[in-house]
Amino acid sequence: MDERNDMQAKLGATERRHTILIIGISRGIGRGLATEYLRRGWFVIGTVRTPTVAPGLEALAAGTPGRLRVEQLDMTRPLEIGALRERLAGERLDVLVVNAGISDGDVSVAEIDEATFNKELGGGADD
DSSP states (O other): OOHHHHHHHHHTOOOOOOEEEEEOOSSHHHHHHHHHHHHTTOEEEEEESSSSOOTTHHHHHHTSTTSEEEEEOOTTOHHHHHHHHHHTTTOOOSEEEEOOOOOOSSOOGGGSOHHHHHHHHTTOOOO
């Protein structure tokens, strides 16, 4: 019996689906995390800012039938955050990764003022 099954037996745990919510899976780190968690058998809920599916997400979903759910979310819009909360009300999340932000280009952190830095970390975009 492997370590995981042995621990489950000791704790009386049952096998259940592990779920991760990743805010920002359009590309980069978020996409990489989604890919890795899917590879490990997790159920992934990922958000994108625009309703158009980011290139490659369709292929990722096709390779892991039923384990990738893509939701629209713009973190700068409180109504969208509330709507996502309602859509996920029945879900049990094991991990939350907030991987949302914006950048004005190739600028070092030392050159960014505090207000802009906070806005970028919060995923804020000018509307």
